[in-house]
Amino acid sequence: MARRAGAPEVSAGSMADIAFLLLIFFLVTTTIETDAGLDRMLPPMEPPTEAPPIIKQKNIFTVNINRNGQLLVEDEILSIDKLREKAMAFLDNGGAPSGSPDYCSYCKGKRNAESSDNPTKAIISLKNDRETKYSTYITVQNELVGAYNDLRNREAKRLFGKDYVAMEAEYLNPETDDSVKEELKEKVTRIQGLFPQKLSEAETSSE
Amino acid sequence: MSKFAKKKDGEVPAVSTASLPDIVFMLLFFFMTVTVMKDSSLKVENVLPNASEVKKLEKKDRVIYIYVGKPTREYEKTFGTEPKIQLNDKFASPSEVGDYILMERAKKPQEIQNVLTTALKVDKNASMGLISDIKQELRKVNALKVNYTTYEGDAFNNLQ
Numbered sequence: 001m002a003r004r005a006g007a008p009e010v011s012a013g014s015m016a017d018i019a020f021l022l023l024i025f026f027l028v029t030t031t032i033e034t035d036a037g038l039d040r041m042l043p044p045m046e047p048p049t050e051a052p053p054i055i056k057q058k059n060i061f062t063v064n065i066n067r068n069g070q071l072l073v074e075d076e077i078l079s080i081d082k083l084r085e086k087a088m089a090f091l092d093n094g095g096a097p098s099g100s101p102d103y104c105s106y107c108k109g110k111r112n113a114e115s116s117d118n119p120t121k122a123i124i125s126l127k128n129d130r131e132t133k134y135s136t137y138i139t140v141q142n143e144l145v146g147a148y149n150d151l152r153n154r155e156a157k158r159l160f161g162k163d164y165v166a167m168e169a170e171y172l173n174p175e176t177d178d179s180v181k182e183e184l185k186e187k188v189t190r191i192q193g194l195f196p197q198k199l200s201e202a203e204t205s206s207e
Numbered sequence: 208m209s210k211f212a213k214k215k216d217g218e219v220p221a222v223s224t225a226s227l228p229d230i231v232f233m234l235l236f237f238f239m240t241v242t243v244m245k246d247s248s249l250k251v252e253n254v255l256p257n258a259s260e261v262k263k264l265e266k267k268d269r270v271i272y273i274y275v276g277k278p279t280r281e282y283e284k285t286f287g288t289e290p291k292i293q294l295n296d297k298f299a300s301p302s303e304v305g306d307y308i309l310m311e312r313a314k315k316p317q318e319i320q321n322v323l324t325t326a327l328k329v330d331k332n333a334s335m336g337l338i339s340d341i342k343q344e345l346r347k348v349n350a351l352k353v354n355y356t357t358y359e360g361d362a363f364n365n366l367q
Contacts, residue, residue, distance in 0.1 A: 012228065019231040026238035035270075035326060036261040037356035045346050069366070130336030134329050135256040135365035137338070138355060142258040142362040149260055165260075174265055190303065201342075 029197050038141055043200070055079060059116050061090045061124045065140060067131035087147035090115055091195065106155060106194060119151070123198045144199060151195050156187070164191050251276035251293050256331040257360030264354055269323050271311045271350075273304065275337060276330030290333040292341065302339035305348045312350075328356045331365060 063083070064072040071078050073086060094107025096117040104118045116122035124144055128137055149165055156164035170176055171184040264270055270318050274293040278286040282298075292299045294307045312320055325345060329338060345353065 015228040016224070016231055019228055019235055023231055023238060026235065026242050029237055030242045035264045035354075035356050036359055037264065037326065037354045038258055038260065039262050039324075039352070039354050042346050042353060044349065044351060044353040080366065126322045128335050128339075130334065130339065132335040133331070134333040134335060134338060135331035137335055138256040138258055138331070138357060139362045139365045141355065142357075143262050145260040169262070172262065172265060192241055 024059075038138070038145060040141070040157040051115075055123060056117075056121075058095070058114055059121045059123055061087065061116070061122065063124065063126045063140065063144070065126075065132045065136060067129040069133055069136040071140070080136075080143065083140065083143045084128055084147045084150070085142055087124060088151060090124075091119050091147060091149055094118060106158075108154075119195045120193075121202055125200045127201070145197075148197050152191050155194050156191050159191070160187055164188070167191075219244050248272065249279070249293070250282055250296075250298065251278055251291060252330050252332075253328055253330055255328060255357050256365045257364075258355075258357040258362050259360065261357060261359055262354075264302070264324065264326060264356070268315070269319050270326050270354075271308060271323055272326050272328060273307075273341065274328045274331050275341070277332065290330065290337055292337070301337065301344055304341050304344040308345065308350045322352075323350065324352045324354050325350050326354045326356045 060126075062072075062074060066072070069080075071080055071083065073083065078086060088108060092107050092109035093115040094104030094109050094111055094117070095113045095115050096102035097113075102117045102121060107119065126140065126144070147159065152164035156162055156167060160167070167184055168188055171181060171188050176184070243344055251274055253274060274292075275290055277290050278298070286298055292301065292304065294303065299307065308325065313321060315323065327338070327341070341354070345351070
């Protein structure tokens with residue numbers, strides 16, 4: 001069989017160039033970063049017939065933001081950088097006398113009878129004006145979530161020797177092992193039970 | 208002249224570049240798989256506020272995005288300068304948010320339909336009135352898990 005002078009080989013030399021071109025295109029369009037933000041749960045729409053539960057006034061911590069971004073906390077004007085401190089003092093107060101069913105054994109607050117009974121009873125009520133700037137609102141939200149996180153961290157350190165925020169992040173990370181997750185879930189829910197996040201947002205109204 | 212052509216002993220052979228395409232292809236496939244194409248172009252200004260107590264939004268397939276902000280300059284003429292809601296690629300009014308959420312929810316696989324998060328990407332200069340309207344709409348369609356997307360940073364930078 002006499003071979004013909006075979007078809008000339010296709011040069012693969014430019015393959016690398018083409019691949020590089022594609023590579024650079026994908027390099028440029030790639031965004032790997034993940035978004036982060038403040039997680040919140042909205043209250044479900046309640047059936048209109050249901051009567052709202054009765055809550056003692058001393059267990060409510062009211063935060064009002066006006067249209068200029070000023071804060072009215074418990075009927076006093078407060079600057080925003082004091083908010084975290086004040087919210088923590090309220091949550092951690094544990095005002096119920098020892099012996100009563102609401103007594104808080106882990107609270108380190110002032111135990112003022114005029115303030116909240118127990119962290120599980122304490123509610124933060126946030127109200128804002130329609131003209132409030134979003135950035136102010138986020139700052140306030142951030143401080144309130146921060147107050148909860150600080151208290152949870154304290155308890156987590158005491159009970160498990162670890163930060164709550166770190167534990168939760170590990171628990172929510174999809175790469176964490178299932179067995180580790182089980183263990184973390186228990187701890188995380190326990191801490192959440194000690195300081196449940198009860199942050200109620202009134203419907204923005206112009207009343 | 209032949210002495211120029213003569214090869215000396217012990218000369219280093221040229222490095223073969225034959226495997227270069229393979230290496231480049233490997234990289235290429237890596238980036239092709241991790242790339243997420245931006246699915247909607249922003250028509251609103253979107254400078255997010257800062258917050259320090261943030262949580263990461265894992266699992267992008269479980270997130271529905273809502274953008275709020277002032278229309279960018281090219282849309283200013285038609286839509287004005289008041290903050291607007293952007294859903295997918297178009298401007299919308301608050302009353303359309305509910306339908307949008309239901310539509311997006313129906314597109315997702317059954318098993319994750321009730322663990323969806325709504326990410327609110329809101330410009331820091333927007334006012335709360337619009338956000339409250341959106342929140343009311345979200346409550347109506349029972350999309351209760353929201354995430355106020357922010358940059359990581361000191362929250363007090365927002366106040367300046």
